[in-house]
Amino acid sequence: MSKEIRTKFGVNEEKPNQWFETLYAETNVKGEGVPWANMASHPMFKSWLLNNSFSGKGKTALVVGCGLGDDAIELESLGFKVTAFDVSDSAIELCKKRFPTSTVNFVQADLIKGIPEWKHQFDVVLEIFTIQALPPKYENVLIEHIADFVKENGQLILITEIKEEKRNFENGPPWLLNSTYINAFESLGLQKSSQLINTTTEMGDEIHLTIFQK
Numbered sequence: 001m002s003k004e005i006r007t008k009f010g011v012n013e014e015k016p017n018q019w020f021e022t023l024y025a026e027t028n029v030k031g032e033g034v035p036w037a038n039m040a041s042h043p044m045f046k047s048w049l050l051n052n053s054f055s056g057k058g059k060t061a062l063v064v065g066c067g068l069g070d071d072a073i074e075l076e077s078l079g080f081k082v083t084a085f086d087v088s089d090s091a092i093e094l095c096k097k098r099f100p101t102s103t104v105n106f107v108q109a110d111l112i113k114g115i116p117e118w119k120h121q122f123d124v125v126l127e128i129f130t131i132q133a134l135p136p137k138y139e140n141v142l143i144e145h146i147a148d149f150v151k152e153n154g155q156l157i158l159i160t161e162i163k164e165e166k167r168n169f170e171n172g173p174p175w176l177l178n179s180t181y182i183n184a185f186e187s188l189g190l191q192k193s194s195q196l197i198n199t200t201t202e203m204g205d206e207i208h209l210t211i212f213q214k
């Protein structure tokens with residue numbers, strides 16, 4: 001993340017949602033200027049899918065902080081009935097513009113506030129890089145709301161960057177998690193069932209793809 005973004009959006013940010021809206025309002029369907037926009041589903045998610053048979057027939061999926069929508073489209077292609085949300089209205093508008101024939105339900109919603117009607121509603125919940133994008137003071141509530149979306153016997157797929165050292169809250173965004181995130185989800189009724197770790201990242205941290213089962 002650029003230094004310019006870091007100075008605009010710091011650890012004490014009281015209006016994080018506004019910050020994301022401004023960023024997406026200034027981009028276009030090519031995602032120019034959005035630092036995390038792959039314009040394709042996340043490469044680690046894609047490679048996990050290639051090695052696991054994962055059918056969505058008759059199942060529901062929720063994509064948290066969906067950004068420009070590619071991971072939602074990937075899940076739709078596997079047969080899931082997909083809902084995907086982001087706090088930014090402009091991001092949701094861009095998803096609809098990019099994928100006009102998709103049946104994904106792209107909606108604006110705020111993970112910090114929570115969405116009570118989605119409690120225990122989804123067979124699969126996919127979260128990529130949203131927790132770490134928000135200041136750490138929001139972390140517990142974000143984790144609680146994400147865990148709540150998962151149905152009994154459902155799965156959470158979480159992709160996050162990890163740094164195994166004392167956390168430095170001044171140094172963000174992103175505010176990288178360490179492995180204690182697993183305990184945080186396990187205390188909310190999810191069990192870690194498998195994990196992939198990519199240690200060959202540019203920044204020298206790790207990217208974890210963790211599957212939790214409810």
Ligand SMILES: C[S@@+](CC[C@H](N)C(=O)[O-])C[C@H]1O[C@@H](n2cnc3c(N)ncnc32)[C@H](O)[C@@H]1O
Binds near residue numbers: 134
């Ligand atoms: C680092 S980006 C990752 C986007 C996407 N998951 C990806 O991997 O490309 C974090 C996303 O979370 C969204 N976001 C931030 N705060 C949110 C909130 N309170 N509720 C829902 N989405 C939020 C941002 O707008 C942004 O799209």
